[in-house]
Amino acid sequence: MVDLFRTLFVTDSSTNLLLLAAIALIISIYCFSSRSNSVYLIDFSCYLPPDHLRVPPANFIEHTEISGNLEREAIDFQVKLGKSLFCPTPSITATLINKFGFRSNVKSISLSGMGCSAGLLSISLAKDLLKVHKNSIALVLSMEAVTPNGYEGKSKSMLLANALFRMGGAAVLLSNKKQDKHKAKYKLQHLVRTHLGSNDQSYQSVFQEPDEDGFVGVSLSRALLHVAGNALRINMSNLGPLVLPYSEQLQYACAAWKCISTLDPNERNAWSDRIHLYPVEIPDVFDH
Secondary structure: OHHHHHHHHHHHHHHHHHHHHHHHHHHHHHHHOOOOOOOOEEEEEEEEEOOOHHOOHHHHHHHHHHHHHOOHHHHHHHHHOOOOOOOOOOHHHHHHHHHHHHOOOOOOOOOOOOOOHHHHHHHHOOOHHHOOOOOOEEEEEEEEHHHHHHHOOOOOHHHHHHHOOOOEEEEEEOOOOOOHHHOOEEEEOOOOOOOOOOOHHHHOOOOEOOOOOOOOOEHHHHOOOHHHHHHHHHHHHHHHHHOHHHHHHHHHHHHHHHHHHOOOOOOHHHHHHHHOOOOOOHHHHHHO
């Protein structure tokens, strides 16, 4: 009888331990699965400068002629055509914190002098921060103010920046809170970045430096369009497998195989000349 009792007790204890372990495993799985790694775009707003800040071409010509800072040829060049290097102190983030009275534990980061890529970089950084700081929101502000960096020399490659860029801004509110899922406008699915800074041509395509007369400006090289196209092509190659359905990927693989089978190894640019004959309808896979 005693041995039977001991056997039942040991058996019941083992069963209880297994049951507790199973419950603990279920709770762990539930807690892990309930943790949201999603990033939602709650709202956004774009800033358009008021009309009183507009400068019509006639006013621009008149003021530059009166100032005498630019030669006539430089003025004419800019009139025919008609990113962010804005780096103030205090920073824009410090200004916002002071303006709206944010708490002292707010995480603020300033990205300046990064040109057109600053907006995408800030979204990428906010996404990474939201993965670490749970149940949080992030405000991303991207803006451009070209006046402090106006170029006063005569180099046409640097005068381009005066004519192409304008003043404006946009704010995006991101969140990783599960309760914000139903009111979010968008959900961040994929973010692909391509950095070609190791390539000299890419590195020098947008370059700030003094000209021969000592005026500091941002030079836009003739290779800029080629560099941008190359970066876009790499981006699309990396993004394709993430968004294209398997049917489209299989269709592209078959098309690539057909293209390869007809290539002439002695023909220059044979791949680029033929692959466009087998297009993939990438816009059709995006639901706007």
